[in-house]
Amino acid sequence: MAVFFGCFFAFPIWTAVRVAFETPDHQFTLEFIWEVFENQLYREGLLNSFLIAIWTTLGCLLISLPLALLFVRYDYPGKTILNSLVLTPMVLPPFVGAIGIKAILGQQGALNSLLMNLGMMSREHPVDWFAEGQMPGIVIMEVLHLYPILYLNVAATLANLDPAMEEAAASLGCPPWKRLWRVTLPLVMPGIFAGGTIVFIWAFTELGVPLVFDFERVTAVQIFRSLNDLSGNPFPYALVVVMLTFSTLIYLLSKVLFGRATAAGGGRATMARETVRLPLGLGLLCTGFFAGITFLAVIPHLGVALLSFSKDWYGTVLPQEFTLDHYHSALGHELTLSSIANSLKYSGLALVVALVLGISVAYINVRTKIWGRQLLDMMAMLPLAVPGIVVAFGYLAMTRPGQPFDWLIIGEDPLLLLVIAYAVRRLPYVVRSASAGFQQVSPALEEAAQNLGASPERAMWRVTLPLVAPNLVAGGLLAFAFAMLEVSDSMILAQQASYFPITKAIYSLILSLGNGPQLAAALGVWAMIFLTVTIVGASVLLGKRLGALFR
Template identity: 35%
Template sequence: MVELTLKRNSLGLTAIAIAIAVFLAVFLISPIVSVVYTAFSDGHGGLTLSHFFAFFQISLMRESFANSLFVAGMTVLGATLIAIPLAYLTMRFQFRGAVLIQTLGVLPLVMPAFVGAAAMQLIFGRSGAVNLILMDLFGFSIPVMEGLSGIIFVETLHYFPFILLNLSASLATIDSSMEEAGQNLGASGWRLFRKVIFPLALPGYIAGASLVFIKVFDDLGTPLVLNVTNMLAPQAYLRVTSIGIEDPIGYVICVILVLFSIAAMGGSWWFVKRRDYALISRGGAQAPKRKLSSWQTVMAYGWIIGILMLVLSPHLGILLMSLFKVWSFSVLPEQFTFAHYLTIFSDAKQMIWNTILYCGLAAVIDVVLGAAIAYIVIRTTIPGRQILDHLVTVALAMPGLVLGIGYLRTFRDVELPFGAGALTASWLIFVLAYSVRRLPYALRSCMAALTQVHPALEEAAESVGASRWRTIRKIVLPLMMGGLLAGFVTSFITAAAEISETILLTSKESMAPMSYGIYLYFQSIAGRGPGAALSVIAITLVALGTYLSHRIAATATPHQNVGART
């Protein structure tokens, strides 16, 4: 009887696996294939490279390609210069407030990069607060927010936490015996870091640096807010929205974005795999934190405080913009007001509700699919089950701009049932796009949670007559609840900050989420106050979600001694 039940359940899980594969094929692989095919299609069913030759014959395209590479590379360099000292100081030396410093260091990720760009203009722009002070005191200004330099500056401060987080995690796992061996051989200070510590922590650095490169290379919102269009992502957006959805050059740009994203991820994996970073000992003690001398402490705190002031300046700028009426050609804003918030709750409350609806439904889909895929991959022997994990991983390397354009092309002629209209003109397109793009985050949380649930609990339940479905419902899912909630929150907050797909998929303002509203408000000086107020609401929502995610993750360890509730 048990064998029949297991056989029937295995067939049911196989059907679920096939259904998930079809969903991913339709809403992830199909749009990507459509974009790639269009880039290589001659319009008559044949394949051609003429569109790529045409791309490189256009001087603006060559300039945009070079600019995107330059901005991404310089941002990685700038993020490295900030993150490595910050990680090393807080992880290897006795530091008061090290946890607070690490927490403040990752705060930029709470704010979308394009939101911070508007605030940085008012603080570091040509007529910003910093340059006004410099002109008054010293008679010169710093053009830090001009052109490509402004994008590099903004995105360096926004994305360096990726390197900080990954590098700090690698530094924490280095066995103290490795450093002691280096010190016994005469290495100390900079030489010890360069020859021993950093090489052992290199996998974490490479992982963070590749993420920074991908995020910057594919970013659309920041260049548009700073009015810089001679980069690949803005050019793809402008070509598709101005020339039309059939313009092949826009698809060529999308293919280039995809290739470089995959190359960055694959290259980081190859670089790490070509050398052995594993430690022979397991569970070794972490290296003891060393003391700084008095002058070293002063210099370290001075540098960290300076960096944190830069890091937190966009948040302060957005808050000031939302609370003051006038901020132009002055060091500080003038005329305190709550009018901007009243405007938002009057004119943009539908956008707030749309964000909660779209991101909430997308997060539910992600958790359901993530839990199902995790169970199929870890707990079954269904042939080809690993393909589901690989398909989901594809979404990590796909720029939002590419998926957005792919959705417009693939589903432009798809009509919803019951006369609901075209899919691309419906709010459902947001839910589908957000869920597909954020599914990897939920899947990782679900897999981590399921690996902590011992199979013996399921075997015990089934041995007393519980079916597999009842075991999943009564045993597995309750013990995975912390991971499920963490996956939901992560998917929700990352979708709420999405801008590339949102700009492309918004067909009318009544369906727009908050990120699109913020972008619209920041297009004019008169709208920056309400845009800042809406940004504060969005940042608060994301910050609250991030806090809840960390709290959930901290308490998500399942208790393996729970009795089987059958």
């Protein structure tokens, strides 16, 4: 296990880092790193990436904290159904949803058309809602896509708080708002930081949405645009190192401050929390708030769906003509057919690798006392903290001609490279779900099987694995689904059209003339349906434990 992580996680990153610190004659230098901070273009990209990440994290917190408080503490109409829809925003890659947002909020989009029809806006001077920088649109897309990650973590932490702490504060005369600020929030900070760290790093390194919004002045896009000029150019690798450094520092800071995930009075509650049944009026108000946030989150999905059915959607509130031709074309287009087949192949093989590795890591960590098992578990979870674009560039660096792993590229086929990249990136989902399963199954069952003559391997295969199968299926479904729609690895490692995965094909269609955006939207709807079914299945199998996969 350690050898695999060393070869396909640590070594790629080290290779990319080494290129950033090497002169052409293999001498150590800091020149390229300093250039990142001295060059105004690179500085602006870093600043914009930080701003997007900060605003996205704050936006997710403003949405997630009230929703989590409502869900954990109160009963209101439709609570169960609304909570089951909380992962809906994650069923569509945000860069695909950006197509729908552009169709709705563009200068000739649906919103401006509605305001013009109502006489609230001049047709000669439509408002550019995204202004010149496009940053507000990127932040909106990221917030609507990522707030469920923070919600799951905060809700899980709130559910585990001991209500006696708040009741003690109330008995001392502390009013509700002061209790929230002085007692509850400090206790849920581990959940906020756990989810907030993932949200921040995800937004900081996001590649797809800025590409769709033609926003070039962010670090991830600057790295991507340098793909055509990698030969003898160390600056893209220097950018990768800077991005990796900031992401790692943010991740480590959260672990140092709140890594134990329990504060005083946190952890498992010593007494059950009784939810408060709200009066009908207040209950409907809470229902409306929850439903309103969910509706806002699915607006990009609605925009993509409408675009996929439209013949021409420009300057009107809704498309004037609808057609199914784009769906037939999307499934018959040469690029889309091959991309679907490629994604199924890459993701299926990656799932096998992730399951073998994930089950092994989880078993070693939960069932054994082997020295270093916690380090192994930490290594398996590190892909959550390391940006995908960093790992992808590491793979590019280590497969250059003459490098030890150049055999991973057979001709132009990135099959082995993408399978390994997908498996490493999605391994944390399998590890966490398998660990939860092993923790729930008593070791006494395996010991009983061994006492009856079964070997440890047979006891594991015939007793333990069937009992943890629901967890493995749930983690495997999420790993497979998110691998199918992986953005960074797909965009960087697949260079030839015949090897494009789905996400690279969608991006290529977005850039195409004619009905390319409509075909991309249709393919995005197919992807959305697929991921919806997958996440619903995983949530049914894992229930409340689903949030642990995003910590």
